[in-house]
Structures are given as structure tokens and as C-alpha cells.
Amino acid sequence: MPVPPREKQRLPRPLRNPARDVFTSDAFCPRCDYNLKGLSPGSPCPECGAPIVTSARATAQDESITAAPRMYLVLLAVGLGLMTLAGLIAAVLLFQHRPSSINWVVLAGMLAAGLWVAGSFIVTAPAPHAVVRRTTRRIERRLARSMIVFSQACWVWLPIGVGLAAEEDRRAMTLAATFGQPFKRTDLASMLASSAWAAAMVGLLGWLLLAYLLADLAQWASDSGLAERFRIVGLAIPVATPIALLGWAFHDRFGLFSLIVLGAAAVAGAAVVISTGLLLFSLGQLTNLTIWAVHNKASGDQFARRRERREKTYERQMNDRLDPTPSAPIPESDRFTQPDTPPATNIADTPMVIPASEHFVPRSGSPRPYDLDREPRA
Secondary structure: OOOOHHHHHHOOOOOOOOOOOOOOOOEEOOOOOOEOOOOOOOOEOOOOOOEOOOOOOOOOOOOOHHHOOHHHHHHHHHHHHHHHHHHHHHHHHHOOOOOOOHHHHHHHHHHHHHHHHHHHHHHOOOOOOOOOEEHHHHHHHHHHHHHHHHHHHHHHHHHHHHHHHHHHHHHHHHHHHHHOOOOOOOHHHHHHHHHHHHHHHHHHHHHHHHHHHHHHHHHHOOOHHHHHHHHHHHHHHHHHHHHHHHHHHHHHHOHHHHHHHHHHHHHHHHHHHHHHHHHHHHHHHHHHHHHHHHHHHHHHHHHHHHHHHHHHHHHHHHHHHHOOOOOOOOOOOOOOOOOOOOOOOOHHHOOOOOOHHHOOOOOOOOOOOOOOOOOOOO
16 A cells, blocks of 8 residues: 555655664754654654654655644744845835935834844744754754844844934035035044944845755755755855945946946846845745645644544444443534434344335225325316
């Protein structure tokens, strides 16, 4: 009899060398935190019976995203939705070359950065993979999450620093116009602008780690194409953004090569725009996959509950037929189908119900079961 695909995912992998593949250090079950030291990978956990998988990355061969708890999937969908919304706000702000007021740009940038940080914090939560959580791997995962959240939190300082630097420049321009002096940027404005762009560079480096984590989530959702797009975007944005900014700012200092530098900056800027659009599309697609997993998990749980109620009802009915003693009433929560009349304990005690037209009638009598003497009147 073939094994169903859902059950095939739960089967442990066969051991290549059972004598050698043994946990020699502390390793914990992902479901019940049972210490698996001295046990072999591929065997079930002695505490909860979950299969022990030791792959470094959860793939479709190990499990699917639908096997995760529903609450985790809901939080993951919320985090991805926040990141998508933050990306849309940031994309709109990129096209604001000379806004009428810097205040709303700063507020919108702070809102986008806050949503992005909140989404990054939710998305980087440990996923309930069917992977043994070794002590070193747990520490590495915790350290990677801390680095990602800290680096993405630096995006909050970018609009604040740029806004404060713009206000300082405006104040310096007002003073210079009042006293008839040439405008000169103050050291405070330069320091604020430099710190803001330095925070942006830190955020770009952290985005490289975050993109590969999103690629792992896409691979967990059995979408290798989406995972590859996240890897490409994660490498393109941190590389192309500094080239575009530096080339646009310092192209006039290269003399004869200024046009080449400006062209490279334009190509890098186009790569940033395309990568940003691809990132927003990929985030929306991953969010849609997560929402589908939530609905699939809910329908699967409902189907499992209905099947359990049917099995309980069928078992009670079988017990009532085999055991003549009356059983306890079926609870309303477990009741699926309740017969109108209780089944008889013995087939001999069941009265035979015969229609009136089929009763034995003596030959001398006139049965007239269907009143055939009366002919219909014309």
C-alpha cells in the first residue's frame, strides 16, 4: 500500500551509518526540548515521537511551511505585511526630490523605518523547523537575529539625521542671509548627515543577512524561484546603492573620467530601482504564500476535528451494537450522526414490519389492497 505524501514527510530518514551517526553532544528536540544525546538521527524522539532531522536548512523533503503552528504563520504574515508596507512608503519617498516641507518626509521616513524594524523582528523569530536545535546552532541563530534587528534599527536614524541636518542648514542659511555672509555648512550639520548615511550603510549590511533569511523562508515554502530572487536582491541592493550614491556625489572630481563615473552611477541607480521593485514584489508574494498557509492550516485542522468526531461516533455505535448494556450519552461536541432509534442488541428481537398490502389474506376474502374495484370515472 503506498504511503500518503503527508505521512511520507513524517517518516524519518534512513541512516547512512547508524553506528557513527549518534549525537555526542547536547541536542534538543524541536517539539519537546528532550535531550537527544546518545540517540541516532532519523529515529523518533522518545518523549514525543517526532522524527529527528539534522539538516541545516528545512526543505520540502523534510517538511513544509504548512506543518508550522498556525499562530507562528499568522505572526509571520503580519511581519511580512509590515515589511511590504514599509517598502512601499520608502519607495514613494525616494521620488521626493525637493519636497515642500521636510517635516512630513521625516515623519514618513520614521514610520517606514519603524514598520520595517517591527517586521524584521517578527520575521526573524525562530521558525519551528523539524531540525534538531544544537546548542551552537541556537546561539548562532540568536546572534544572527540580534545583528539583523540592530542593523535594521539603524534605518530609524536616517530620516531623523537627514531632517536635523536640513534644519541646521536652513538655520545657517538664514543667519548668512541676515548678516550678508556666504553660506557655509556647519560642523553639526555635517556630523548629522554623516551619521545618518553611516547608519544607512549599517542597515544595508544587515539587509544582506535579512535577505538570506527571507530566502530560507521562501525555500521552506517550497518556492525555489522566490528564494533565488531574494538572494539576488539581497546582494544587488547593498552593492549598487553605495556605487550610485558615491558616483553621483563625486563624479565631478574625476576630470576626464567623470562621464564614466556618472554612467556607472546611473547604471547602479537603475539597478537599485529595479531591485527595490523586485523586493516589494517578492515580499508580497511571500506574504501571499504565508496567508495561504494560514488558511490551509485552518482547513486542515477543521478536517482533522471532523474526522476525529466521525471516528468517535462510529466507535460508539459499534460498541453499542456489540455490548447490550446502554452506554453514556454522546456529548454534543463529539456528536456527528445520531440515529433516531437505538439499534437492537439482537437481530431476533427486531420486529419485522410488513406493509398492509402484503399481509396474508385468505383466498375466500377480497383483499382489495389498492381498491381496484373502483374504476375511475370518465
